[in-house]
Amino acid sequence: MFRWLALALVVLLAGCAESSTGEETANEAATDSPTTSPSPTPSAEPVPTRPPKPRRGTEITTGPSDYGAMLFDVRGQAIYLFDAETTSKPECYGACAAAWPPVLTKGQPDPGGDARAALLGATKRRDGSLQVTYDGQPLYFYAHEGPGQVLCHDIEEYGGLWLVVTPAGDAAPH
Numbered sequence: 001m002f003r004w005l006a007l008a009l010v011v012l013l014a015g016c017a018e019s020s021t022g023e024e025t026a027n028e029a030a031t032d033s034p035t036t037s038p039s040p041t042p043s044a045e046p047v048p049t050r051p052p053k054p055r056r057g058t059e060i061t062t063g064p065s066d067y068g069a070m071l072f073d074v075r076g077q078a079i080y081l082f083d084a085e086t087t088s089k090p091e092c093y094g095a096c097a098a099a100w101p102p103v104l105t106k107g108q109p110d111p112g113g114d115a116r117a118a119l120l121g122a123t124k125r126r127d128g129s130l131q132v133t134y135d136g137q138p139l140y141f142y143a144h145e146g147p148g149q150v151l152c153h154d155i156e157e158y159g160g161l162w163l164v165v166t167p168a169g170d171a172a173p174h
Contacts, residue, residue, distance in 0.1 A: 058105040058132055060120060060139075061112030065150045067172035069114060070164040071134060076147035079103055081137040081171060084160025088123045090131055090138040096158040103132040103139040114167040135169025 059074045071079040082100065085091050092100055102125065109120040109132045122130040123138060132139045142152045142162070153164045154174045163171035 057107040057109040057122070058103060059110045059112045060103075060115045060132060060134065062114040062167050065164065065172075067150065067153055067164050069167050070150070070172060071115060071139070071167070073103065073141075074112065077141050078145060078150045078152075079134075079165055080140045080142060080152065080162045081134070081165050082140060082158070082160050082162055083171065084158070085138055088121070088133050088136045088138060090123060090125055092138070092140065092158065093126065099143050099157070100140040100162065101143055102129075103141060105130050105132050116167065116169070119169045134165055137165070137169070139165065 060079065061072055061074060062069050063072045063076065064070075065078070073079065080100065082092055090102060092102070105122055107130075109122060111117040111120055115134075119135045121133040121136070123133050125131050140162070145151050150164060152162050153172060155162045161171075161174075163174075166172055
C-alpha cells in the first residue's frame with residue numbers, strides 16, 4: 001500500500017510541476033507584450049528604410065516646329081491645348097477625346113528640354129485618370145498624327161481651336 005501511496009504522490013507532484021511550469025510560461029508570455037522588443041546588441045546597426053519612390057510621371061519636353069519651339073512628349077508627339085477650356089477642368093470627352101486623346105500621367109509630370117517644371121501639373125478626369133496640364137491648361141494629342149508631325153495647329157473642331165503650346169505656356173501664334 002505504501003508503494004501505491006508513493007506512486008500516487010509522485011504522479012500528483014509531476015502533474016503539479018507541469019501545471020506550475022505551464023503557469024510560469026503563461027505568466028511569462030503575459031508579461032512579454034508585443035511592443036516589448038529585445039535590447040539591441042551593441043554591434044547591431046539600424047537597417048535604413050527608404051521612402052517609397054514617387055511614381056514617375058509623363059515627360060513633357062520641347063522641340064522645334066514651323067510654329068517655333070513647342071511642347072512634345074518624349075516620343076516626339078505634338079501636344080495641343082483646346083482654347084475652349086478656360087480652366088484646368090477638362091471638357092473634351094467622348095468623340096472629342098477619341099480625336100484628341102488627353103495627355104495622361106501616372107504621377108507628377110516631368111519636364112524635359114525647355115519645359116518649365118513650375119508650369120507642369122495634372123488634373124483629374126471624370127474616370128479618375130490624371131491629365132497633364134501646362135500653365136493650367138489640359139493637354140492633348142491629335143489621334144491622327146505620328147511622332148514629329150504637327151498637322152493640326154489652329155484647327156477649329158469640337159467648339160474651339162486646337163493650338164500647339166510654347167514652352168512659356170502660351171498658344172503658338174495662329
